[in-house]
Amino acid sequence: KSQFDPATHPHRRFNPLTNEHVLVSPHRNKRPWLGQVEPPQPSNLPQYDPNCYLCPGNTRAGGRKTDIYNDTLIFENDFAAVLPPPGPAAPSAPHPLLQTEPVQGGCDVLIFHPRHDLTLARLSLPDIRKVIDEWCKIYLQRGREEGIAYVQIFENKGAMMGCSNPHPHGQVWSLSIVPTLPATEIKNLKNYALTTTLESSAPRGPYGRACMLCEYVHFEVGVESESGRVVTKNEHWVALVPWWAVWPFEILLLPYKRHISSITSLTDEGKDSFAQILSTVTKRYDNLFACSFAYSMGIHQRPLPRPEGSEGEDEDDVAHLHLHFAPPLLRSASVRKFLVGFELMAEPQRDLTPEQAAQRLRSCSDVHYLDVD
Amino acid sequence: KSQFDPATHPHRRFNPLTNEHVLVSPHRNKRPWLGQVEPPQPSNLPQYDPNCYLCPGNTRAGGRKTDIYNDTLIFENDFAAVLPPPGPAAPSAPHPLLQTEPVQGGCDVLIFHPRHDLTLARLSLPDIRKVIDEWCKIYLQRGREEGIAYVQIFENKGAMMGCSNPHPHGQVWSLSIVPTLPATEIKNLKNYALTTTLESSAPRGPYGRACMLCEYVHFEVGVESESGRVVTKNEHWVALVPWWAVWPFEILLLPYKRHISSITSLTDEGKDSFAQILSTVTKRYDNLFACSFAYSMGIHQRPLPRPEGSEGEDEDDVAHLHLHFAPPLLRSASVRKFLVGFELMAEPQRDLTPEQAAQRLRSCSDVHYLDVD
Ligand SMILES: O=P(O)(O)O[C@H]1O[C@H](CO)[C@@H](O)[C@H](O)[C@H]1O
Ligand SMILES: O=P(O)(O)O[C@H]1O[C@H](CO)[C@@H](O)[C@H](O)[C@H]1O
Numbered sequence: 001k002s003q004f005d006p007a008t009h010p011h012r013r014f015n016p017l018t019n020e021h022v023l024v025s026p027h028r029n030k031r032p033w034l035g036q037v038e039p040p041q042p043s044n045l046p047q048y049d050p051n052c053y054l055c056p057g058n059t060r061a062g063g064r065k066t067d068i069y070n071d072t073l074i075f076e077n078d079f080a081a082v083l084p085p086p087g088p089a090a091p092s093a094p095h096p097l098l099q100t101e102p103v104q105g106g107c108d109v110l111i112f113h114p115r116h117d118l119t120l121a122r123l124s125l126p127d128i129r130k131v132i133d134e135w136c137k138i139y140l141q142r143g144r145e146e147g148i149a150y151v152q153i154f155e156n157k158g159a160m161m162g163c164s165n166p167h168p169h170g171q172v173w174s175l176s177i178v179p180t181l182p183a184t185e186i187k188n189l190k191n192y193a194l195t196t197t198l199e200s201s202a203p204r205g206p207y208g209r210a211c212m213l214c215e216y217v218h219f220e221v222g223v224e225s226e227s228g229r230v231v232t233k234n235e236h237w238v239a240l241v242p243w244w245a246v247w248p249f250e251i252l253l254l255p256y257k258r259h260i261s262s263i264t265s266l267t268d269e270g271k272d273s274f275a276q277i278l279s280t281v282t283k284r285y286d287n288l289f290a291c292s293f294a295y296s297m298g299i300h301q302r303p304l305p306r307p308e309g310s311e312g313e314d315e316d317d318v319a320h321l322h323l324h325f326a327p328p329l330l331r332s333a334s335v336r337k338f339l340v341g342f343e344l345m346a347e348p349q350r351d352l353t354p355e356q357a358a359q360r361l362r363s364c365s366d367v368h369y370l371d372v373d
Numbered sequence: 374k375s376q377f378d379p380a381t382h383p384h385r386r387f388n389p390l391t392n393e394h395v396l397v398s399p400h401r402n403k404r405p406w407l408g409q410v411e412p413p414q415p416s417n418l419p420q421y422d423p424n425c426y427l428c429p430g431n432t433r434a435g436g437r438k439t440d441i442y443n444d445t446l447i448f449e450n451d452f453a454a455v456l457p458p459p460g461p462a463a464p465s466a467p468h469p470l471l472q473t474e475p476v477q478g479g480c481d482v483l484i485f486h487p488r489h490d491l492t493l494a495r496l497s498l499p500d501i502r503k504v505i506d507e508w509c510k511i512y513l514q515r516g517r518e519e520g521i522a523y524v525q526i527f528e529n530k531g532a533m534m535g536c537s538n539p540h541p542h543g544q545v546w547s548l549s550i551v552p553t554l555p556a557t558e559i560k561n562l563k564n565y566a567l568t569t570t571l572e573s574s575a576p577r578g579p580y581g582r583a584c585m586l587c588e589y590v591h592f593e594v595g596v597e598s599e600s601g602r603v604v605t606k607n608e609h610w611v612a613l614v615p616w617w618a619v620w621p622f623e624i625l626l627l628p629y630k631r632h633i634s635s636i637t638s639l640t641d642e643g644k645d646s647f648a649q650i651l652s653t654v655t656k657r658y659d660n661l662f663a664c665s666f667a668y669s670m671g672i673h674q675r676p677l678p679r680p681e682g683s684e685g686e687d688e689d690d691v692a693h694l695h696l697h698f699a700p701p702l703l704r705s706a707s708v709r710k711f712l713v714g715f716e717l718m719a720e721p722q723r724d725l726t727p728e729q730a731a732q733r734l735r736s737c738s739d740v741h742y743l744d745v746d
Binding site: 002003004005006009010011012013014016020021023025028030031032033034035036039061078079080081082083087088089090091094095097098099100101102103104150152154155156159160161162163164165171173177179180181182212215216219223227243296297298300324326338339340341342344345346347348349 | 375376377378379382383384385386387389393394396398401403404405406407408409412434451452453454455456460461462463464467468470471472473474475476477523525527528529532533534535536537538544546550552553554555585588589592596600616669670671673697699711712713714715717718719720721722
């Protein structure tokens with residue numbers, strides 16, 4: 001029998017954040033692709049598009065007008081997925097297997113910049129910093145509203161990720177419940193904290209306990225050259241293709257020097273460092289296939305900010321701030337990975353190893369391809 | 374406060390098979406869609422395509438030839454996601470958080486019919502029955518191979534579901550491990566059997582214990598006219614949009630008259646009945662938007678068939694045979710639901726209620742739109 005080689009032998013890896021596995025079939029990347037190719041993305045977008053409802057001063061589908069703005073703009077989604085509290089109580093279940101739980105909350109849209117043709121990858125660091133400051137503001141504001149239990153900040157970028165408008169923007173959904181995935185992550189982080197005796201010199205979580213993510217990233221940064229899953233890092237943040245990545249070029253982005261439970265716990269420097277690495281990651285993504293790289297991005301952190309004036313640690317501090325990037329492209333600007341069939345019915349499967357993906361992203365330039373002359 | 378109305382008030386429903394929630398936002402279906410539309414599907418496909426590697430006698434990408442066949446054909450995938458056992462042993466984990474598990478097995482392709490232009494929706498009942506018989510055969514064959522722990526039968530249909538060839542075919546992946554989703558379902562079915570005192574007259578699972586799916590479908594068929602989640606049923610099978618459906622027109626298809634742990638436990642009549650309802654479901658799907666309806670379909674059942682000659686019940690009989698259909702279309706042949714952003718980072722969200730979806734599918738004809746003159 002030959003020796004196990006992760007780049008040759010199919011295997012599965014375990015994701016301790018979700019308790020799920022991913023099947024890695026590295027050799028499969030060689031098969032010819034005869035399936036759907038993505039339409040080319042719009043290039044040469046105008047700086048202002050009179051038909052874009054996110055450009056300053058234009059009218060939206062609901063009839064309301066988008067304000068004139070200079071930096072960022074936040075407004076309530078005209079087609080929100082949830083409605084403000086209070087709502088009617090849950091009806092009794094017609095059968096124990098048919099449970100209903102009312103959900104209330106609010107949905108906001110955050111425009112990153114007035115220019116229609118830009119993306120995070122093409123914004124200046126001060127402009128990205130303004131986006132981060134808006135995230136902090138809305139997280140604090142929504143997170144302290146009555147009846148809200150969770151604030152999800154995310155971005156859908158690119159038509160192939162269901163984004164209906166290229167104007168740079170993200171969303172914030174604030175809900176009366178903690179959704180499935182972050183609830184699972186928090187449960188697993190708590191469980192890790194309670195059951196792990198820490199021997200490494202990684203930063204610790206609340207109550208001096210082990211933090212799974214601090215521990216994981218400490219290991220990855222320590223073996224950086226060897227393991228090769230780190231894509232880039234700066235003073236406070238590291239971007240890596242996690243051991244258990246599902247999407248071909250998935251990235252986990254997180255602070256690694258100390259345990260940080262939410263964006264509002266970042267220092268001013270930590271926020272600048274965040275802006276810098278967001279810029280680098282999105283530029284490298286665009287450079288990978290010389291296109292505006294589609295992805296879904298989400299921020300996971302404490303379900304809610306600490307109550308005003310609170311000091312010291314609490315249970316929710318078990319969360320360690322991190323961002324997931326889920327980009328679908330696999331081989332080129334037009335060939336994506338479909339998570340279908342086996343993936344939907346059994347288990348996610350990937351066609352190149354996380355180490356190979358990280359290597360590809362490391363070899364990309366930090367200078368955006370559109371800025372190279 | 375008004376009364377709770379599932380078609381008006383956002384709420385979440387619980388999926389007891391997976392322990393996950395889905396956020397239902399029915400009013401959201403009204404928003405205008407300005408995003409990506411799917412390219413029209415190929416129409417007027419030839420009965421034989423000289424460039425199709427699944428048409429009888431043609432050469433495949435790997436260089437091998439597809440046999441000449443009259444009904445169905447099964448062959449090993451030229452680009453299998455797993456390789457046959459035995460493989461090298463797992464290396465030791467470099468850190469407890471970085472677990473590797475080697476996976477072995479085989480991947481088969483099952484061609485449903487020699488005609489390039491047909492789909493399940495357009496096959497005759499005897500032809501569909503032949504597909505079912507092939508599923509039984511390969512499930513028994515692969516499932517009794519040394520080192521195999523699980524057999525996943527599935528179909529990706531349509532370019533938007535990552536299917537690279539319209540020639541009617543499905544896949545069978547046989548693995549040395551039980552993948553995440555079926556493992557979770559089986560865990561939850563076991564747990565239900567052990568903790569539920571059954572009072573209804575639903576069929577019982579092994580050892581006279583409660584079967585979650587028998588119980589669920591018994592309830593749905595019983596309240597059929599009222600709840601409106603049943604799409605169609607026949608002597609042995611029922612197709613319904615489950616209470617916890619994620620995809621807009623998701624269907625759960627299962628036998629409801631007795632507990633059946635795998636396709637090989639179906640009687641001859643049960644298999645004919647299966648062919649008939651597969652035909653009805655796929656026809657209604659096509660009729661919904663007058664197009665060849667894309668979906669991923671998967672069969673969940675006992676991880677492996679019973680060992681040859683075994684009699685009586687065993688632990689794995691806790692599984693109740695069922696098929697999931699996960700179709701992406703939402704509003705028309707070209708507007709799909711994107712499960713992105715919030716869905717990937719937090720929790721699946723749907724824009725119409727399962728009851729509304731079932732109503733739409735009930736109102737579709739059983740005669741394929743291409744056969745209406
Ligand atoms: O094997 P195929 O049909 O070429 O590939 C398709 O199905 C596989 C199994 O669901 C997926 O992993 C691929 O992403 C998809 O494109
Ligand atoms: O609200 P948008 O951007 O129009 O819609 C997009 O993001 C939502 C949240 O991730 C998804 O539910 C939609 O399917 C997607 O099209």
